Amino acid sequence: MPKVRTAQETPLSQDCDNCPIRHRAVCARCEADELRFLETIKYYRRFDAGQTVVWSGDRMDFVASVVSGIATLSQTMEDGRRQMVGLLLPSDFVGRPGRPAAAYDVTATSDLVMCCFRRGPFEDMMRTTPSISQRLLEMTLDELDAAREWMLLLGRKTAREKIASLVAIIARRDASLKLHGRSQSLSFDLPLTREAMADYLGLTLETVSRQISALKKDGVIQLTGQRHVTIPDFNRLVEETGDDTDGGFLV
């Protein structure tokens, strides 16, 4: 159990700016007390790429937020058909307070560090600290919007539009992680295998591969190796997604 050691190694305030629980929210007393309290309910876990965090239906006695790396949420049918239902990036939250079992398979796609909270104490804190519910509500509403956008993609978009949408999403997130490099030539690695993309988009891996090749041939994207993408013209890519070009700013 490396929880105490890890918590001391990396100051909490540094890694967990996006956690639903901030220092101040936990305890108004001195920093030392705070840390000592946090150490009893909060700990880090590391996973290697490909490792499963939990299986759907397994007991899950923590909630967590992603510190670094990428994880996926997926559902599988008895005959093996699989659908991803969420992509977890740094600062995203997993687990449902009040629910003792995982509802989805959670898998580390890259090396992954998660910041976990024991579920019981976390639920207690939610009761006593309204800001946690409020923050969680905001995050959940964002996820719901993302899920609904994804429903449009799954139900109505063509394979080419699906690929373009996924690449655009990854590009946007990547760009917002770096600085706000407006409409310049973007360049990044795809964090998912072709199979994972297929599971995400409701396609087969062959179709994913073919459509990526097609977008490459048409100059919408450039590929170096199999994973590294550069986007010469982001607007061109967005046109291929089938989405409104104005990006729909709703806040």
Next chain:
Amino acid sequence: MPKVRTAQETPLSQDCDNCPIRHRAVCARCEADELRFLETIKYYRRFDAGQTVVWSGDRMDFVASVVSGIATLSQTMEDGRRQMVGLLLPSDFVGRPGRPAAAYDVTATSDLVMCCFRRGPFEDMMRTTPSISQRLLEMTLDELDAAREWMLLLGRKTAREKIASLVAIIARRDASLKLHGRSQSLSFDLPLTREAMADYLGLTLETVSRQISALKKDGVIQLTGQRHVTIPDFNRLVEETGDDTDGGFLV
């Protein structure tokens, strides 16, 4: 503006048991004061079947919950492709606190009564009354789960499985509205046109019609008229959905 009149016609406590705002939450003072306060921020609106409540992007200065009837949330692409992303039944909540514009088209599928709260005062109350955020969080998490189940359906199920799933969902909700009639022969009206079902399932209306005919021919469902369905054997129907038969009780 029928807000005051309507509020008085039907006692609030009766229609709005499932509203995120309950009487007690609003005001601890006497019932009269409470009512008078509520009347300033809460009002009913009625819509005819087929009417649009708001269009995506329109200003929306209220949040609301469905009192009776059925509404749908949908997104449409520029070329007219349409995908439903939510089905609103009595007690379901629409609108996002903090967001001034609708993110989706909201349409009344049947005659509809909604209980609306002015957005500004509602947001104030959320700040002062933590139970509202907590309740809303629960509801949003449920919706997110439903959305994710729908993603599996859209991405991976066959047309026949999609139809069976939809019928099963409607049947279950109908059954839980009536009494808990366990695994008996169920009977109800489909609240959606074939086209609306198609938009919900990511299919065309022709495919919907064909698959309904097929399920009927195979004895999985019985049809009287075009809308009235009876399910002779619910388990048989569930087998056709492709879902785990154990229903996955997670809570």
Next chain:
DNA sequence: GCATGGTTTTGATCTACGTCAAGGCGGCGA
């Protein structure tokens, strides 16, 4: 009764994507 318009069914055909199968590429350990 009959005309009207929205909904639903059914048929004939087309096509985007899935399926099956064969290689190619690139990293890693022996």
Next chain:
DNA sequence: TCGCCGCCTTGACGTAGATCAAAACCATGC
């Protein structure tokens, strides 16, 4: 250096569901 194994690509072919088109159904008003 070679061979292995996991990824990825590409081709040939099959099929579920889309598309196009016609007709049947059903409620409504005249």
